[in-house]
Amino acid sequence: MKNNEKYVSRVIIKKTKSYLKISYIIFLLILISFSSILISSLAQIFETKKNYYDNLNTHIIEVSSKQGESNQTNNLTYKDIEQIKNISKTNGDYSVFGEYTINFGIPYDNDSNSIFVYSFEKEFSDMIGLDFSDNNILYTNNTNIIDKPITLKIPIIQTDNDGFNSNNYKEFSLHGKKNNVKNLSFIKNIISNNSSVIVSKDKYQEIVNIMFNTTKEDFENSINNYDDLGISPIKRLFVYSHDINNVDYLANEIDKIKYNTTYAFSYYDNIADSLSISQIAIFATLFLALIIMAFNLIFSSELYYKSIQKDLGILKHYGYTQKSVFSIYASNLKNIMLIIYSITVLFNIIFTFFIARLDILKIILVVSLIEGLFILIVSIIIRYLLNKKCQKSTLRLLKYSKDFE
């Protein structure tokens, strides 16, 4: 735009009608209200997401045992892992992990102190924050072991007619490390117990192999066949649903095949559905407010451009081209929209810092982008209406304005 056209724009803007000025102010106020609602909603959603959606506790179904045919409780076996993995191939993505243990203490020093060994699959360990890239690590809260080498005395178990006995042991070296596991209520009992330690799945298998002088396959077969080895290695199963909305469904499916389950949402009445409904309600209200706001400004602009057709005609009569007349008024519209957008973004920044605790930049960016896009669409529609007026012939503009007045 040329300098002299900018001058014309500056002069023309003084003639902006008061109702249009009021419409712009209302537009700004509604945008700010929209910002505050959207920012509050997003802050709440991110908070909820952290508390519920991103929280491992809410994604996990704990399976503690299986009911037998005459309602007795059976220990879990490796077969159960496969059975649960196969219950639902269509409804969402989920994983099944075992909590493996040796249900008697293993001595580790000359004072006959012993520890209870636990283990999980690598994926589950990663999920709860246990890093086993160094396979020799043993996680514990026992300060006597932390950051120290530790030698377990693995009993070598023999079976005879009198039952199980062990006269021999094998030393097994590991290195203690502070437990930095995430706050997962299901394994709180392991974390809080000083005599419990967590080792990698590989090390666990090595210990079992030494203890029973067996191989992984033979050991798993024995457990699956309920051979009495004196231990029940799979204490619990954890079913992790990637989609929080599928937790209820999955738990029901697992219950159906006679497993005993516990999960966080079972204490609430359909909390996942309630969260979705409240979000839909908020966004529906916002969408309605947006549409009303857009119509208000577009209608006011149309009314304004209708009322200034004489001015458009005068400019054309003076000798300004259609393109010049359009850019004179469009540049004013652009400047006003830029001012409105700048004020809104400034408000977004201040309000977000004031109200949100998480993902502050993300919220500012999302809200500002949505509003920017919205302002752009409204501006394009208003520019289209202006252009339609500018396209009219000079005589028609002057005659129409006479009729309008």
Added chain:
Amino acid sequence: MIELINVKKSFENKIIFKNLNFTIKAGEIYILQGSSGVGKTTMLNMIYGYEKNYTGEIKKISDKLKIEYLFQDDLIFNNISVLENMKLKMIADTRDNPDEEKIEKILKQFGILDLKDSLTTKLSGGEKQRLKLSQMLLSDSDIILMDEPISNLDKENANIITKLIEEIYSEKTLFIVTHDDLNFNKKVHQLYMKDGQIYEK
């Protein structure tokens, strides 16, 4: 300068011009009168290029012939000053930054320099007409078309405006459409329009 050759124009089944022939010569003043609705303003619109729906030919001496058209209505912006109105017109004419010195000189010629900062809504009918006439001088036009330049003015103001037009536009070609009597000292072509033809009185 401008020649109307066999111009035919009708509007809603009513014939306005049938074979209208007329020539506007450089440096002359033409005053066209006639009853309402005979087509005087339509003729101005056709010469200026606003009205294109006709047959025949309107021949101009050059494509670069510069025509100014003083509309009957007040084609000035309300709620801005006299000076700003002049600047808006000058920018359109020159496509350059407005020459304030030239504007003030013209306003002085029309006796409204002291009103340059006044809003146009505060001007009287006569003052508005002077402003419109001032705008006509901003470009170096070859011919000025005027539609009812003194209508709606009292007798005193009408005489002042008539005098100003004669004094200031004496070197220009003028084609004036009016119902009123314009008393110029200079020799003018007194015309009247009837049945789609122009006759010299």
